Amino acid sequence: MNTLTTINELGFAPALQQEMLEDTTSDHALLEATRTGDQDAFAELVSRYRNQITSYIYRMTNDYDGAVDLAQETFVRVYRAADRYQRTYAFSTYIYRIATNLAISELRKRKRRKLVSLTGFFQQNDGAEAQELNPPDSRPLQDSELVDTERRNAVQRAISTLPEKYRAPLILRDVDGRSYDEIARILETSEGTVKSRISRARGFLREKMRAYL
C-alpha cells in the first residue's frame, strides 16, 4: 500500500478526470486500481458509496455525526485492506459488512458505557426513551408534510430501539432494498435467519408504530 505524505498526493479526481472514468467501471476494477496506487479510483469508490454507507450507519446508530465518523472509518479500512481484498463477494457486500461491524461495535460500546449522544439531544429526533414517555399526538395535523416528517422521526426512533440483530437486516431490506441473499452475505448468516429476523423486526415495529398505521 502506498503511503501518503500530503493531502494533495491523494488528489481526488478533478472534474475532467472524473469524466474520463467510465461509470460502468466495476467496483472490483476500481479497488484493483486503488491497490496499484490509483487515488482517483479510490475517490470514485468513495463517491459511489459515501451516501449509502453514511445513511446506513445513521439508521443503525441514530447519530449523524457518529455515523459520518464511522463511514469515514469504513473507507479508511477499505483503503488499508485494499491489498488483502478478495473478489469472493461483491464490493458492496464487503463494504456493507465493514460498516455493519463498525456500527454494531459502536452500539455495544454505547450500551456498555451507557453513553447518551449529546447531538441526539439537540436534534429533533430524541432518544427512544423519549418516544416511550411522549406518545404521539393522535390529533390530525393540517400540514401533510409535517405529518410525514413526524412519522419518519417516529419510525427512526422506533428502529433505534430494535435489538441490533433485528435492526441491521430490517434497514438493509426495507430502507436500502437489498435482496435476502445479499443481506445474508453481509451479515454472514443464512437466508432463512435473515427472513425470520426481518419478520420479527416488522412485528416489533408494528407494535411501536401502532398510532401511525
Place this chain on the structure above:
Amino acid sequence: MSNNNCELIRQELDEVMLGETISAAAVEHLRECAACRAFNEKQTRLREIVGSLGTVSAPADFDFRLRARLANDANRAAFHFWPLARRGLAFALVLLVFVMGYLAMRNVFQRPSGDRQVAADQHNATPAPQPVATVESRQDPNPAPELAESSSDRHQQTIRNERPVRIKRPLMAEDFSNERAPVFNGREPAGAFEVMPLDSSAQSFKVSLDDGRGNARTISVPSISFGSQRMLHMGNQYASKRDW
C-alpha cells in the same frame, strides 16, 4: 380459512418486495380473509414509512475529511516507529551506563580490599617462614600413600595456620616467597611422582641422568600437541581401517 394457510400467505407477503406481484393464491386469499387483508395493509403502510426514510447524504466536506484522515494515518504510520525506538534506545543506554558503573565500582572497591586481607591474614598467621611442601600437594594428584598422608596433614595444618579466615572470593594469586622450595633427596620410590599426567601412549622425549652416586634420574618430556595430532589420532582410532 385455515390458520396454516394464513401463515403461509403472510409469509409470502412478508418476503416480497413492495410493488412486486404476489401469487394468484395470495390474491384470492386476501380477497376472502379480512384478517390477512388488514395485516397486509398495515404491513404495506409500515414498509412504505420505513422506505420513505430514504438516504441521508454525507456532509459536503466528507471527502476532505477522509483525505485528511488518510494522510494523517499515513504520517502517523511513518513516524510511529521512532518514538518507541528512541525510548528503547534511551532506556538501553541508561541500563548500560548503570551496568558499567556497577562493574567498575565492584572492581575498584572489592579487589584491593581482598588482596590486602589475604596479605594481612598471611602476615598475622605466619610469624616465621616454615618449610611447607605445598607445591607437592598441589602438583601431585595421586601421591604415594605415606607421602600423601603426610603432605595432606601438613597441608591441612598449613591451611589452619596460614589462613584462619578464608575469604569467599577465589584467590587470583598467592605469595610463595616466604616458603622454601621442596627438597627431593632421592629416597622417594620410582614412579612416586608423575612428571606430567598426560597420555602415556603419546611419544615423549626421555632423558636419563646419573648423579654419579648411582642414582638415576629420568626426565620425560611429553610430546607437545596443538590438538590436530590428537584429533587425528582419535579419528584414526575409531575409523575403519579398510576405509583408508
